[in-house]
Amino acid sequence: MHEKLSLSYAQNSDYEDAIFHRKKALNYNPYNANAMFVIGTYYERLGNYEMAEDFISKSLTLRDVSLSDEYQRLGTVLNRQKKYDEAIKAFQQSLKEDSKNMISEFYLIRTKDEYYADIDTKIKLYEDYLKKHEKSPFGLYAEERLRQLKEEKFKEED
Known part of the structure; x- marks a missing residue:
């Protein structure tokens, strides 16, 4: 009831x-x-x-059972609290549960983008993701974010 x-x-x-x-x-x-x-x-x-x-x-x-979706949800909850280190671990666990979970993989990259300071590391994350997932539904976003990061790096070098 x-x-x-x-x-x-x-x-x-x-x-x-x-x-x-x-x-x-x-x-x-x-x-x-x-x-x-x-x-x-x-x-x-x-x-x-x-x-x-x-x-x-x-x-x-x-x-x-496979807990990929549940770890993914935990990662998003942790992200909303800006607990990026813990969120990264949750997304990594999600990927251990299901290595083909493209959403968790993208969320992991976005979390690292928020958490990491090094622009070159961020650029590499997006480049690797785009190479691995040519037809990703997140491709346009990843390409745009990659463009922004490269522009940001260019401005820093000036």
Whole structure:
């Protein structure tokens, strides 16, 4: 009953009530990794990234399947908190779970772009990504960011 109420509240974007009822459902099954993950996504929608991180992390420890998408989500939550070092680790773990996850790979590059100071390193990241993924849906963005970085480097050299 609480699970269904939670889903109903979430469909109406009432995430606080959705969280309340999903937590009530957890009382009956405290090791429900899916419920913990869902609670984490509700907290994310509320902008409470610390609680989102907590619940998504708990969810990950309970699962024994490919967790690529979940680590990717954790990485995005950590990025929103500007915890770039931890986000990089989460995206790398996502790629360990699924080496073909192009989205996690791109998010990893974007996070490193935010975190690293060295322009040459950033340029190499985008060049390597574009070589590896010629038909990436992120290709246009990567090309534009690469152009910006090269322009920035050129201006620094003047």
